Amino acid sequence: MEKGIIVGVNTYQNNDNKFHEEIEELKNLCLACNIEILDCVLQNRDSFDSKTYVGKGKIEEIKLCINSLDIECVVFNDELPPSQISTLEKMLEITIYDRTFIILEIFKRRAQTREAQLQVEIASLNYLLPRLVGLREGLSRQRGAGGGFAHGRGSGETRLELDRRLTSDKIVALKKELVELTNLRKQQRVLRAKNNMKIVSLVGYTNSGKSSTLNAILKHSKGIKKEVMEKDMLFATLETSTRSIITENDAHFLLTDTVGFVNKLPHHLIEAFKSTLEEIKESDLIIHVVDCHNPHYEEQIQTTNNVLKDLGVENIPILYAFNKSDLYDGYFYIPQEYDPAITISAKNDTNITRLIKMITNILYDSYEETILHIPYNNLSLLEEIKHNAIDYNIDYDNEGAIFKGKINEKIKSKVNQYKK
Ligand SMILES: Nc1nc2c(ncn2[C@@H]2O[C@H](COP(=O)(O)OP(=O)(O)OP(=O)(O)O)[C@@H](O)[C@H]2O)c(=O)[nH]1
Ligand SMILES: [Mg+2]
Structure with missing residues (x-):
């Protein structure tokens, strides 16, 4: 483990809570990168110092901390512009990381599929591009081998220009490869649309239980039950996975x-992840999974909703699933502004059938309860009706089949003459 300290500036005038949550979270993010945080140097300011992020006095405090605790790196709670990184590295003479670098590093370690790897690499290179000054030993920073931003400084400007060009060329090549993979995804989506398939996306703060909720719903499905990975770690899921769900009453x-x-x-x-996250935009419904046991759950909801806004997700119904109710002391009251909403425990299978019912109610809102009498000479129509119906049962009499259930707009016009 590398030994580090965190440096943070609290610019949220009236929100100490949010700031301290961020620092706690950064500690965990560092741990995931094998950095053990031994201390934090924090400061309240209206804004960041343009040259040194914290005030001059704090720089001395950081130096003392580095020396007394034998620190190997300093992690800053915000993304630092290139100029600040080189100033701070000169002043502190130590490896410097910022929040963005740490998150990118975790993503890099977790990326499994080619698509995820490409996305993370493009993001990393874009982040590195303006910070190439001083990065001489290749583009990937070697941790533990003097891997700070400014190590190896001293080569001429021409070398830097070359590095920049090589990096830009690499980004272009990677993007091209990513587009090819993305096209495949698009084709699959077109196919789904043709099949009139409803799409539901699970979104939420990391570690809230999205993957666990998917697995819990899968247990109640009549379809194939291939589970996704759930794990107590930040960013366990980096690639989107889709499962087909068939409910008890044949909603699909x-x-x-x-x-x-x-x-x-x-x-x-x-x-970089836009192409993967693009799928959220095409959903018929979003399930926003919230860890209601987390004291900062409301801020996490806000953060998630802000990212959704950045992605251009709008006009899609959202159903809030307050997960981990088993951990909550007493009864969890859902604040009024989150509606529709439900409390669940993916772990204990609490309220999962109710959640599925709510999902299908929203998805199939426009489906209409109908009774049809289909004559025996037109039974092929019955097959088509079944594909466009939920919650149905079929009986037979002397003349044909009696269908009772909910049907969609598409089939309604075709069956008018058979209505009872
Ligand atoms: N007690 C309890 N733990 C849960 C529940 N749901 C999920 N967890 C745990 O929370 C941790 C995170 O669960 P995941 O399903 O991997 O969370 P996620 O939202 O997919 O996380 P990322 O993919 O990392 O963003 C795991 O250790 C789960 O076992 C629940 O209802 N109750
Ligand atoms: Mg997950």
Whole structure:
């Protein structure tokens, strides 16, 4: 483990809570990168110092801290512009990381599929591009091998220009490869649309239980039950996975698990993950999973909603699922502004059938309760009706089939003459 300290500036005038939550979260993000945080140097200010992020006095405090605790790196709670990084590295003579770098590093370690790897690499290179000054030993920073931003400083301007060009070229090449993969996704989406398939996306703060909720719903599905990974770690899910869900009453939808969001999610990451997150925009319904046991759940909801806004997600119904109710002491009252909403425990299977019922009610809102009498000479129509219906049962009499259930707009016009 590398030994580090965190430096943070609280610019939220009236919100100490939010700031301290961010610092706690950064500690966990650092742990996920094998950095153990031994101390924090924090400061309240209206804005960041343009040269040194914190005030001059604080720089001395950081130096003392570095020396007394044998610190190897300093992690800043915000994304630092390139000029601040080089100033701070000169002043402190130590490896410097910022929040964005740490998050990118975690994503890099977790990315499994080619698509996720490409997205993370594009985001990292875009982040590095303006920070190339001093990065001489290749583009990927070697941790523990003098990997700070300014190490190896001293080569000429021409080398820097070359590095910049090589990095830009690499970004272009990676983007091209990503577009090819994304096109495949698009084709799959077109196919789904043709099949009139409903799409539901699970979104929410990292570690809130999105993947667990998908698995819990899957247990009640009549379809194939291939579970997704759930784990107590930040950003366990980096790739979207989709499962087909068939409910007890034959409602059918596709359920998609997505990457979790976090405070100050780097802009470059959102950009790079846009193609994957694009799917959220095409959903018929979003399930916003919230960890109601987390004391900062309301801020996490806000952060998630802000990222959704950044992605251009609008006019899609949102159903709030307040998860981990089993951990909550007593009864969890859902604040009024979150509506429709439900408390669930993905772990204990509490309220999952009710959640599924709410999902299908919203998805199939426009479906109409109908009774039809289909003659035996037109039974092929019955097959088509079944594909466009939910909650149905079929009986037979002397003349044909009696269908009772809910049907969609598409089939309604075709069956008018058979209405009872
Ligand atoms: N007690 C309790 N723990 C839960 C519940 N749901 C999920 N968890 C735990 O919370 C942790 C995170 O769950 P995930 O389902 O991986 O969370 P996620 O939202 O998919 O997280 P990321 O993919 O990292 O964004 C795991 O350790 C789960 O076992 C629940 O209802 N109750
Ligand atoms: Mg997950």
